[in-house]
Amino acid sequence: MMGASASRIALGVALLGLATVPLWVGNSYYVDVASQILLFAVFALALNVLVGYGGLVSLGHAGLFAVSGYTAGLMLQAGFGHAAGAAGAVLATLLASAVFAVLALRSTGIGFLMITLALGQILWGIAYRWADLTNGDNGVSISTRPAPFGISLADAPSFYYATLLVFLLALASMAAFERSPFGASLRGTRDQARRMTALGYNVWLVRFLAFLFSGFWCSIAGLLYLYNKEFISPQVSALQASAEVLLMVISGGTATLLGPIAGAAIVVIMKYVVSAYVVRWNLVLGVIFVAIISFMPEGLVPGSVRIWGFARQRWLARSPARKHVRGAPP
Amino acid sequence: MTALAVTGLTKSFGGLRVTKGVDLAVEPGERRLIIGPNGAGKTTLFNLITGELAPDAGSILLFGQDITRAPCRRRAHLGLARTYQIITLFTRDTILRNVELALLGLSGLRWNPVVGLKRQRHLAARAREALALVGLDHAADRPLTETSYGERRRVEIAMAMAQDPKVLLLDEPFAGLSIDERRDVRQLLAAIPRDVTIVMIEHNMDVALDFADRITLLHFGDVIVEGTRAEVVADPRTREVYLGE
Numbered sequence: 109m110m111g112a113s114a115s116r117i118a119l120g121v122a123l124l125g126l127a128t129v130p131l132w133v134g135n136s137y138y139v140d141v142a143s144q145i146l147l148f149a150v151f152a153l154a155l156n157v158l159v160g161y162g163g164l165v166s167l168g169h170a171g172l173f174a175v176s177g178y179t180a181g182l183m184l185q186a187g188f189g190h191a192a193g194a195a196g197a198v199l200a201t202l203l204a205s206a207v208f209a210v211l212a213l214r215s216t217g218i219g220f221l222m223i224t225l226a227l228g229q230i231l232w233g234i235a236y237r238w239a240d241l242t243n244g245d246n247g248v249s250i251s252t253r254p255a256p257f258g259i260s261l262a263d264a265p266s267f268y269y270a271t272l273l274v275f276l277l278a279l280a281s282m283a284a285f286e287r288s289p290f291g292a293s294l295r296g297t298r299d300q301a302r303r304m305t306a307l308g309y310n311v312w313l314v315r316f317l318a319f320l321f322s323g324f325w326c327s328i329a330g331l332l333y334l335y336n337k338e339f340i341s342p343q344v345s346a347l348q349a350s351a352e353v354l355l356m357v358i359s360g361g362t363a364t365l366l367g368p369i370a371g372a373a374i375v376v377i378m379k380y381v382v383s384a385y386v387v388r389w390n391l392v393l394g395v396i397f398v399a400i401i402s403f404m405p406e407g408l409v410p411g412s413v414r415i416w417g418f419a420r421q422r423w424l425a426r427s428p429a430r431k432h433v434r435g436a437p438p
Numbered sequence: 439m440t441a442l443a444v445t446g447l448t449k450s451f452g453g454l455r456v457t458k459g460v461d462l463a464v465e466p467g468e469r470r471l472i473i474g475p476n477g478a479g480k481t482t483l484f485n486l487i488t489g490e491l492a493p494d495a496g497s498i499l500l501f502g503q504d505i506t507r508a509p510c511r512r513r514a515h516l517g518l519a520r521t522y523q524i525i526t527l528f529t530r531d532t533i534l535r536n537v538e539l540a541l542l543g544l545s546g547l548r549w550n551p552v553v554g555l556k557r558q559r560h561l562a563a564r565a566r567e568a569l570a571l572v573g574l575d576h577a578a579d580r581p582l583t584e585t586s587y588g589e590r591r592r593v594e595i596a597m598a599m600a601q602d603p604k605v606l607l608l609d610e611p612f613a614g615l616s617i618d619e620r621r622d623v624r625q626l627l628a629a630i631p632r633d634v635t636i637v638m639i640e641h642n643m644d645v646a647l648d649f650a651d652r653i654t655l656l657h658f659g660d661v662i663v664e665g666t667r668a669e670v671v672a673d674p675r676t677r678e679v680y681l682g683e
Contacts, residue, residue: 292539
């Protein structure tokens with residue numbers, strides 16, 4: 109299989125590239141940007157479970173992301189250790205996801221979107237206004253990053269490697285999920301919910317469990333964010349943050365593994381790299397999104413694959429002799 | 439024991455009474471044809487039996503078990519399968535995956551988020567068996583978007599048959615088919631073993647007449663005539679409904 113070995117080589121090159129980022133990037137600021145790309149990629153992959161495979165567009169996921177960061181941050185401030193803080197953050201986020209799911213899954217489509225948006229706004233309100241609990245606009249700081257197995261994550265490269273490891277775990281779990289019977293069940297509820305019910309599926313429960321799966325990886329991404337910044341503030345839970353991660357998923361390509369990662373890379377690079385050179389980087393980001401939606405409505409990754417295939421076919425058609433040498437395009 | 443016993447089933451949409459106290463008793467292994475003009479309430483009756491709609495009154499028994507209030511998904515697990523008049527398939531998937539989804543619906547495997555679905559060879563083998571029943575095993579790996587209307591009708595039947603149902607509800611399985619395709623579908627339905635009870639809706643009386651043991655004629659939500667093929671065809675009320683005498 110030509111295609112399979114080619115993609116295996118591409119995967120190997122990508123892994124090698126990711127593993128050596130601190131070596132060829134050098135500057136620790138840019139290593140930190142790479143860490144952020146990866147942690148936002150985990151966040152976008154988590155949202156993609158619902159948006160891509162479930163057909164359930166959530167605009168409240170930043171709230172879940174913030175529940176995780178705030179829970180861990182507040183627990184650390186209260187004197188708990190890192191292990192307890194992380195466990196508490198995951199549990200609190202799963203609980204919040206369950207509440208989100210029970211309320212939002214009464215509906216799909218616009219109804220689902222509006223309920224998640226409202227719930228996200230409630231969490232933002234708590235973060236911003238309930239100052240006794242969340243310290244309001246001042247946010248929550250933590251004094252140290254965790255040191256798993258005694259390995260310090262204080263400097264940018266070591267934090268990058270820890271994030272990369274978590275990112276790869278998230279990616280592997282998403283890849284397994286995508287290929288699994290449960291993944292097929294979730295896609296089925298997206299495409300023909302009524303038929304799925306008649307076939308014996310509990311459509312609500314499939315969606316609920318998918319929401320928890322999404323919530324779990326949101327909590328992991330939220331933790332990474334807190335550890336990376338050693339600070340969390342209400343803007344993390346704001347509607348704009350929810351919209352940003354949704355744009356990552358949609359612009360990269362929903363229901364794909366690579367799409368949300370590409371989307372996260374675009375947004376983070378705009379925010380932290382291009383913004384150093386272009387004051388109105390938001391404008392550049394907007395133009396990029398408009399271009400993607402205009403020319404690749406299915407998203408950057410599937411769109412590039414389509415255009416590449418189209419260009420290759422045109423090229424092969426123009427030189428008929430090559431057809432026999434290279435074999436027909438798939 | 440009666441395979442499917444419907445008693446006094448009633449359903450209204452606002453002021454419109456679509457099903458008016460329908461009684462139906464289908465024996466195990468029977469082939470029952472439900473005919474009636476457009477708007478007779480045939481598909482609504484199916485939706486009530488499968489649980490996609492909740493009845494206002496009446497009861498539904500499947501092999502003696504009261505399923506009137508059982509959720510739709512539960513009825514599939516109890517051996518009730520259906521096809522749809524308006525084809526309802528998974529258009530982003532292959533033919534094989536469509537049938538696999540039908541098989542997964544009744545299997546605990548559907549909750550598994552870890553194993554690869556493509557590696558479940560026993561599942562694929564069973565799906566291919568079901569496709570062989572409808573003569574589509576050669577096309578199993580084709581995307582559904584590249585299938586003809588007639589093939590999709592047969593995928594509908596393969597999905598229902600894959601669930602190994604006790605009672606099979608077929609909603610206009612001949613709708614939109616050419617004469618040749620109708621013949622094929624008729625043959626494949628005739629080949630279904632008698633341990634499956636079949637209730638079929640058909641809008642055109644002559645299409646499926648020879649398939650039926652007994653026929654029920656519905657009109658404006660009422661059972662007008664019920665009996666053997668000869669009885670129903672000979673009944674003057676049948677002519678009245680169909681010819682508007």
